[in-house]
Amino acid sequence: MMAVRHTGDQPEIGIDPATFHRIAEIVYQKAGIVLHRQKEALVVARIGKRMRQLGITHFREYLRRLEESPEHEELVEMLNAISTNVTHFFREPKHFEHLAGWLARWRLEGRTSFRFWCAASSSGEEPYSMGMVIREKLPADSDVRILATDLSTRALAEAREGVYTAKDMEKVPEAYAHRYFTCEAAKGDHRFRVHPALGKMITFARLNLAQTPYPMRGPFDAIFCRNVMIYFDDDVRRRLLCECWRLLRPNGYLVVGSAESLAGLPTDFKNVAPSVYVKS
Numbered sequence: 157m158m159a160v161r162h163t164g165d166q167p168e169i170g171i172d173p174a175t176f177h178r179i180a181e182i183v184y185q186k187a188g189i190v191l192h193r194q195k196e197a198l199v200v201a202r203i204g205k206r207m208r209q210l211g212i213t214h215f216r217e218y219l220r221r222l223e224e225s226p227e228h229e230e231l232v233e234m235l236n237a238i239s240t241n242v243t244h245f246f247r248e249p250k251h252f253e254h255l256a257g258w259l260a261r262w263r264l265e266g267r268t269s270f271r272f273w274c275a276a277s278s279s280g281e282e283p284y285s286m287g288m289v290i291r292e293k294l295p296a297d298s299d300v301r302i303l304a305t306d307l308s309t310r311a312l313a314e315a316r317e318g319v320y321t322a323k324d325m326e327k328v329p330e331a332y333a334h335r336y337f338t339c340e341a342a343k344g345d346h347r348f349r350v351h352p353a354l355g356k357m358i359t360f361a362r363l364n365l366a367q368t369p370y371p372m373r374g375p376f377d378a379i380f381c382r383n384v385m386i387y388f389d390d391d392v393r394r395r396l397l398c399e400c401w402r403l404l405r406p407n408g409y410l411v412v413g414s415a416e417s418l419a420g421l422p423t424d425f426k427n428v429a430p431s432v433y434v435k436s
């Protein structure tokens with residue numbers, strides 16, 4: 157039976173179990189994201205918004221559009237709609253302290269070239285935070301590249317634009333805001349644009365963590381793969397960890413979200429601090 161919900165004056169048709177099941181199956185096959193039945197309200201809200209943009213009122217009709225969409229265009233949009241992109245600058249600040257410590261040590265060892273991967277970069281706050289720490293700790297002429305990837309083309313577009321609201325900037329220390337952003341007036345408000353020197357360090361690209369192997373060779377000094385494994389099952393997590401292992405240099409670091417852990421997964425990564433692992 158289809159449940160009918162009313163939001164204000166606007167009727168919304170609910171999703172029937174078979175359609176939910178098929179959409180969840182597609183999301184898992186294509187992006188490794190597990191949608192249990194408890195996620196139905198989220199699916200209805202997020203895909204419902206996309207359906208309104210398309211003028212579609214029935215989930216079954218949307219599913220048909222999804223399955224028939226040439227070049228998987230609607231699939232990309234659906235994954236944009238489904239993905240949770242919550243992030244902020246210097247989220248889980250301890251990880252950035254670790255990064256600062258590694259950079260100081262590597263510099264003392266005489267290293268001048270560094271490669272990082274931010275594996276679920278969302279709208280850019282995480283790789284830009286990494287970039288700020290790197291700029292603070294290394295001479296400006298160091299050879300540094302950050303690869304920042306995500307599944308969501310919408311999040312990547314925001315990340316590439318690198319423009320943030322005053323609210324987004326709350327966790328950025330004031331001195332960094334001055335050094336790494338330009339304040340612009342925007343419709344009676346202010347916007348903060350990432351400084352080109354920071355932007356130049358980072359390459360943004362779409363990469364689906366559920367589709368292994370990844371098209372990079374590495375090696376990376378550190379991989380930040382935070383707050384994305386929670387959406388996956390153990391099969392995707394295992395493949396992801398194998399790829400992180402392959403892509404890290406010996407003694408390179410893997411950082412996961414503080415709510416995540418590699419416990420119970422078959423891996424040789426050694427835990428060196430909460431949610432920080434080393435390939436040793």
Ligand SMILES: C[S@@+](CC[C@H](N)C(=O)[O-])C[C@H]1O[C@@H](n2cnc3c(N)ncnc32)[C@H](O)[C@@H]1O
Nearest residue numbers: 187239243276278307308364365366382383384
């Ligand atoms: C909650 S955000 C975390 C952002 C950031 N890493 C942080 O910790 O603040 C999760 C991100 O993972 C991305 N994501 C989800 N599934 C993915 C997949 N299969 N491949 C790549 N990125 C994915 C989402 O698009 C989203 O931007």
